[in-house]
Amino acid sequence: xxSDTTSRKAxxxxxxxxxxxxxxxxxxxxxxCPRKYQYTILEGWIPALESVHLTFGLHYHKAIExxxxxxxxxxxxxxxxxxxxxxxxxxxxTRLPDGRWRPWSSDDPNKNRATLLRSVVWYLEQFEEDSxxxxxxxxxxxAVELSFRFEIPYEVSxxxxxxxxxxxxxxxxxxQIWAMxxxxxxxxxxxxxxxxxxxxxxxxxYTLASQIVYEQPVKxxxxxxxxxxxxxxxxxxxxxxxxxxxxxxWLEEAGWYIKLGEAYARKSFWPKNxxxxxxxxxxxxxxxxxxxxxxxxxxxxxSFTRKIWDPLEVRGDV
Numbered sequence: 001x002x003s004d005t006t007s008r009k010a011x012x013x014x015x016x017x018x019x020x021x022x023x024x025x026x027x028x029x030x031x032x033c034p035r036k037y038q039y040t041i042l043e044g045w046i047p048a049l050e051s052v053h054l055t056f057g058l059h060y061h062k063a064i065e066x067x068x069x070x071x072x073x074x075x076x077x078x079x080x081x082x083x084x085x086x087x088x089x090x091x092x093x094t095r096l097p098d099g100r101w102r103p104w105s106s107d108d109p110n111k112n113r114a115t116l117l118r119s120v121v122w123y124l125e126q127f128e129e130d131s132x133x134x135x136x137x138x139x140x141x142x143a144v145e146l147s148f149r150f151e152i153p154y155e156v157s158x159x160x161x162x163x164x165x166x167x168x169x170x171x172x173x174x175x176q177i178w179a180m181x182x183x184x185x186x187x188x189x190x191x192x193x194x195x196x197x198x199x200x201x202x203x204x205x206y207t208l209a210s211q212i213v214y215e216q217p218v219k220x221x222x223x224x225x226x227x228x229x230x231x232x233x234x235x236x237x238x239x240x241x242x243x244x245x246x247x248x249x250w251l252e253e254a255g256w257y258i259k260l261g262e263a264y265a266r267k268s269f270w271p272k273n274x275x276x277x278x279x280x281x282x283x284x285x286x287x288x289x290x291x292x293x294x295x296x297x298x299x300x301x302x303s304f305t306r307k308i309w310d311p312l313e314v315r316g317d318v
Contacts, residue, residue, distance in 0.1 A: 004016065009312045010022075012156065012157050012159065012265075015265055015266060017264070018157055018262055019156075019258075019261060020161050020162060021312055022162070022164070022311060023165040023166075025041075026041045027257065032273065032276050033276045035270050035271060035273070035289060036283060036285055039288070044307055044309065045305075046306070046307050047284050047304055052106045052108045056106075056111040056116060057183075059091055059092065060119060060120060060184055063084040063087050063116075063120040064084070064124070064168075065144055065168070066080075066083050066084050067081065067083065068134055068144040068169060069144055070084075071134075072136075077128050080124075084120055084121075085117065089117070092104035092116065109230045110186050110228045111184070111186075111228055115230070118233060119184070119228055119233040123226060123233070132222060133171055133172050134171055135172055135177065143167075143169060143214070145168065146166065146214070147165075148164060148209040148210075148214070149162055150162065150164075150212050152251060153255070154258055156259075156262050163209065164312055165205060167210065168182055171222065177210075177216045177217055177219065178239070179210045179221045181223060181224065183223055183226070184227075184228050188227060189236035191238075197223055198240045198241075200240065201250075204246070204247060204250040205254075206221055208242075208250070208251065211247075219239075219242075220240050220241035220242045222237055222239055223239070223240060225238065272289050274289075287303075
């Protein structure tokens with residue numbers, strides 16, 4: 001059952017399920033599978049056991065963000081590293097009601113508390129003298145963890161559609177401006193791995209947003225990859241560029257998907273794309289979609305919890 005979306009900022013106040021402000025997550029899910037979009041974005045279902053990969057990635061991003069902010073505030077490298085390590089230690093431990101402390105528990109030998117600390121420290125040491133320099137915004141603040149939103153020339157129920165989201169960092173490298181995004185993986189950071197970021201919904205949006213909102217001649221995105229292994233972390237950076245024609249095409253296609261989402265919402269019909277069920281190791285909703293329709297709400301409540309995704313949540317400068 002579609003939860004009430006009419007009071008949520010990114011949705012129409014009149015038509016349930018009609019979204020007008022999209023980030024890369026919600027737009028990507030709509031492109032991938034309307035049913036998955038329904039369950040994740042509209043109804044807010046997430047697995048009761050949170051993904052180790054998601055938890056690790058969020059902490060890794062946040063630790064590096066803290067370092068970048070501290071360095072931009074003229075703290076020394078060592079002090080900035082200390083702040084990042086402090087975050088990793090405190091964010092991955094929980095105090096129990098009886099006063100004891102419980103560290104984050106992960107059954108993944110590659111992604112856990114120890115490999116998180118190691119990966120963050122090794123990354124910051126390797127890139128202490130980073131040739132990709134953080135850009136300073138016109139307001140003097142470092143271009144780190146930036147929120148953005150901008151209207152696009154498409155309408156949803158008489159309202160201008162909007163794209164929004166968050167950028168890790170804007171940098172200057174070899175006299176060119178790039179967005180930078182951090183990615184972690186257990187796979188080798190080969191040319192084939194970097195090639196999966198073009199075409200890519202997220203990287204196209206980040207490039208376009210950097211050009212429009214922050215008025216920078218951004219060439220594309222530097223992918224700062226970290227291969228996380230049991231006893232080692234390897235770092236490699238790659239580039240994914242976007243030409244004007246590519247961005248124009250991506251924006252036109254995004255507009256079509258948004259209009260398609262409006263059609264789904266008005267019919268309150270979200271078909272599953274059964275050709276996407278096996279992507280990324282298998283969709284978390286596969287067991288739900290393969291069950292009888294009358295059983296799905298019960299199964300969702302038994303195996304999932306709810307967390308509402310808000311594309312218009314601001315994290316940094318906008």
